[in-house]
Amino acid sequence: MRGSIKGEKKTACGHAVRALYLYSAMADVGYECQDETLIGVCRELFDNIAERQMFITGSVGAAADGECFTCDYDLPNNYNYSETCASVALALFSLRMMQIDRKGKYADVFERALYNTILGGMALSGTGFFYVNPLEVVPEHLKANRTLHHVLPKRRPWLGVACCPPNIARTLTSLAQYIYAIDDSAVYVNLFVSNKAELKLGKKSVGITMQTRYPYEDEVVIEIVNTQNAVFTLAIREPGWGKIRLLTMNGNSLELKRKDGYIMIDILLSSDSTIRVLFEMEAALVCAHPRVRADVRKLAIVKGPLVYCLEEADNGKNLGALMISAKTALKAEYDPTLLNGTMTITAGLGLGIYWSRGQAEKTAVAADCPGMRRNPGDLRDCKGRGA
Numbered sequence: 487m488r489g490s491i492k493g494e495k496k497t498a499c500g501h502a503v504r505a506l507y508l509y510s511a512m513a514d515v516g517y518e519c520q521d522e523t524l525i526g527v528c529r530e531l532f533d534n535i536a537e538r539q540m541f542i543t544g545s546v547g548a549a550a551d552g553e554c555f556t557c558d559y560d561l562p563n564n565y566n567y568s569e570t571c572a573s574v575a576l577a578l579f580s581l582r583m584m585q586i587d588r589k590g591k592y593a594d595v596f597e598r599a600l601y602n603t604i605l606g607g608m609a610l611s612g613t614g615f616f617y618v619n620p621l622e623v624v625p626e627h628l629k630a631n632r633t634l635h636h637v638l639p640k641r642r643p644w645l646g647v648a649c650c651p652p653n654i655a656r657t658l659t660s661l662a663q664y665i666y667a668i669d670d671s672a673v674y675v676n677l678f679v680s681n682k683a684e685l686k687l688g689k690k691s692v693g694i695t696m697q698t699r700y701p702y703e704d705e706v707v708i709e710i711v712n713t714q715n716a717v718f719t720l721a722i723r724e725p726g727w728g729k730i731r732l733l734t735m736n737g738n739s740l741e742l743k744r745k746d747g748y749i750m751i752d753i754l755l756s757s758d759s760t761i762r763v764l765f766e767m768e769a770a771l772v773c774a775h776p777r778v779r780a781d782v783r784k785l786a787i788v789k790g791p792l793v794y795c796l797e798e799a800d801n802g803k804n805l806g807a808l809m810i811s812a813k814t815a816l817k818a819e820y821d822p823t824l825l826n827g828t829m830t831i832t833a834g835l836g837l838g839i840y841w842s843r844g845q846a847e848k849t850a851v852a853a854d855c856p857g858m859r860r861n862p863g864d865l866r867d868c869k870g871r872g873a
């Protein structure tokens with residue numbers, strides 16, 4: 487941490503994994519001891535990371551030398567470290583902050599880290615792992631350029647420093663703590679994952695079942711079996727990347743009562759309830775804050791919490807020359823045969839190294855390139871070299 491406890495602005499710094507483990511412990515101590523000063527420091531550190539030092543994939547650690555945070559808006563795409571463990575640690579810290587403050591922004595961050603960098607740190611087969619997770623990899627540059635020595639073009643069966651594989655395993659096996667948070671009178675739904683749970687609310691218990699194909703589909707159905715007649719608030723996270731467009735309970739539309747990133751629903755006595763949530767989650771283009779120099783004139787393709795990855799296997803070798811207009815229509819399509827079934831996005835594109843502003847604002851389709859296809863970033867490196 488850079489900055490004194492009182493006064494100076496707090497900035498995350500140092501080895502990203504160790505720093506975030508430290509911040510997680512600080513949040514625990516702050517909460518247990520009700521130490522508002524310490525909690526305030528944690529809030530500032532979280533905001534500094536989430537708003538100025540985090541990659542779009544929920545990874546952190548811009549520098550390989552020291553595997554560390556650097557400074558605000560320093561977010562390079564090809565030589566960043568972004569260790570898988572750093573995203574695990576960021577999820578742990580965000581979870582603790584959510585337990586203190588009950589704000590959706592904390593779950594936004596652990597969802598981003600989970601769906602992109604943490605899942606992407608492991609192969610679909612579960613037998614290959616990335617240690618670092620840069621956003622751009624040109625395999626033929628890696629051997630020749632010593633500043634890229636830490637970057638792997640392919641996942642490996644095992645890693646010499648074997649922290650990341652077990653860290654992914656423990657995160658996935660403890661996923662329940664990320665899905666729900668519980669108070670005596672409220673259940674917070676933070677992640678949308680099919681599950682069945684028995685939750686203790688004070689002395690009463692409530693059964694909850696969630697059915698969904700999120701993030702590939704936009705619908706979540708939550709059934710509550712309230713045999714003990716608990717009165718409580720069901721708080722459903724409205725993700726930072728989009729909005730909830732429809733919410734019904736037992737078929738009736740509900741008013742969207744928003745609070746700190748959640749939609750609050752009153753669950754009353756003896757009501758067994760079926761709640762249906764529909765998200766706005768069309769594929770979209772997003773850009774970075776203009777102070778992120780590495781991302782000037784760059785756009786990312788996202789759909790819900792997933793950040794999409796452009797690969798050589800689909801799009802040819804010279805990925806860096808692909809150009810997309812901000813007005814390009816994006817077509818999302820579920821392909822049941824690809825990588826055990828995944829959502830792909832295709833877009834028309836232009837091709838060139840320099841272009842006029844007018845050209846950039848048109849949707850151009852290059853003659854020798856049929857279109858651009860992207861897969862969720864967590865499925866990168868499943869079809870061949872180059873990402």
Ligand SMILES: [Zn+2]
Binds near residue numbers: 569571648650653
């Ligand atoms: Zn690690």
